[in-house]
Amino acid sequence: DTGVSQDPRHKITKRGQNVTFRCDPISEHNRLYWYRQTLGQGPEFLTYFQNEAQLEKSRLLSDRFSAERPKGSFSTLEIQRTEQGDSAMYLCASSFMTGRKEEQYFGPGTRLTVT
Amino acid sequence: AQKITQTQPGMFVQEKEAVTLDCTYDTSDPSYGLFWYKQPSSGEMIFLIYQGSYDQQNATEGRYSLNFQKARKSANLVISASQLGDSAMYFCAMRESGNQFYFGTGTSLTVIP
Numbered sequence: 001d002t003g004v005s006q007d008p009r010h011k012i013t014k015r016g017q018n019v020t021f022r023c024d025p026i027s028e029h030n031r032l033y034w035y036r037q038t039l040g041q042g043p044e045f046l047t048y049f050q051n052e053a054q055l056e057k058s059r060l061l062s063d064r065f066s067a068e069r070p071k072g073s074f075s076t077l078e079i080q081r082t083e084q085g086d087s088a089m090y091l092c093a094s095s096f097m098t099g100r101k102e103e104q105y106f107g108p109g110t111r112l113t114v115t
Numbered sequence: 116a117q118k119i120t121q122t123q124p125g126m127f128v129q130e131k132e133a134v135t136l137d138c139t140y141d142t143s144d145p146s147y148g149l150f151w152y153k154q155p156s157s158g159e160m161i162f163l164i165y166q167g168s169y170d171q172q173n174a175t176e177g178r179y180s181l182n183f184q185k186a187r188k189s190a191n192l193v194i195s196a197s198q199l200g201d202s203a204m205y206f207c208a209m210r211e212s213g214n215q216f217y218f219g220t221g222t223s224l225t226v227i228p
Contacts, residue, residue: 033216042206043160045216056214091160100167101174102148106160 004107006092012113013082020078021110025094032075033104034067035091043091049075082114116141118217119207125223128197135182136192136222138207146212149190151181154221155203163205166190194224202226 005024013019025032030051035043046065048056051072064082069075079086089111095104120139128134140149151163166174166181174181182191194201207219 035216042218042221043208044218048214048216058215089158093160093162100170102150102165104150104162104165106152106162108159 004092004094004105006090006107006110008110009108010111010113012115015082015084015114017082018078018080019082019112020076021090021092021112023075023077023092023094023107025074025092026096026105027073029094029096029105030072031095031097031102032069033093033095034075034077035093037089037091037109038087046077046090079112082112084114087112087114117219118142119209119219121207121219121222123222124220125225127225127227128194128201130199130226130228131196133193133195134197134224136194136205136207136224138190138192138219140188140190140207140209140217142188142209142211144211144213148210149181149183150208150210151179151190151192152206152208153201153203154206160206164192197226199226199228 007022032049034046037043047067049069052069064080067077089109091109092107093104095102147168149166153161164174164176164179164181166183173183178195180193202225204221206221209217
């Protein structure tokens with residue numbers, strides 16, 4: 001296992017279109033996070049899965065965003081009716097707990113540009 | 116109020132010296148975790164270190180240590196023996212027990228040869 005992978009790496013779409021991103025976590029990791037990062041800013045938490053259960057979602061997250069993690073393996077993040085403000089880097093991370101310690105590993109991100 | 120505050124937009128350190136990056140947090144949750152990440156100019160996010168709120172000892176990972184002062188709600192990152200490759204953005208983050216994650220605005224560290 002070479003780490004967390006994300007697909008695609010880049011996506012250009014027109015406003016109003018739907019897009020879907022995929023994240024493949026490290027196989028033994030049961031926790032999976034999605035974040036969004038715009039240029040010059042820190043990451044913004046979007047949602048969190050433990051196994052297949054979506055346990056937390058950002059209170060600021062629009063209903064246009066939905067995420068799934070079927071069977072507790074890969075995850076998808078869908079944005080419906082994209083807006084120019086959705087342009088950002090979308091980061092996925094997976095983690096595991098050893099005792100009380102958590103280690104997170106990030107994927108390379110998917111850069112979304114909405115024109 | 117900001118959940119995570121990083122007051123140093125930019126820091127400079129001489130190679131081989133130690134540097135402290137500041138982070139304060141705000142939570143009323145008794146159970147939380149604190150994280151530090153490094154983001155080089157290439158863009159990938161790298162996890163550095165984790166501190167749980169119930170951990171009595173400061174976390175250490177190689178040249179990184181987290182100076183955890185619970186009463187002050189601070190979680191400063193100390194990098195010892197700085198290297199040129201340490202030049203990057205550094206983000207402090209907190210996860211509350213409800214699994215909401217909060218990030219600071221980051222500190223840009225430049226290591227001077």
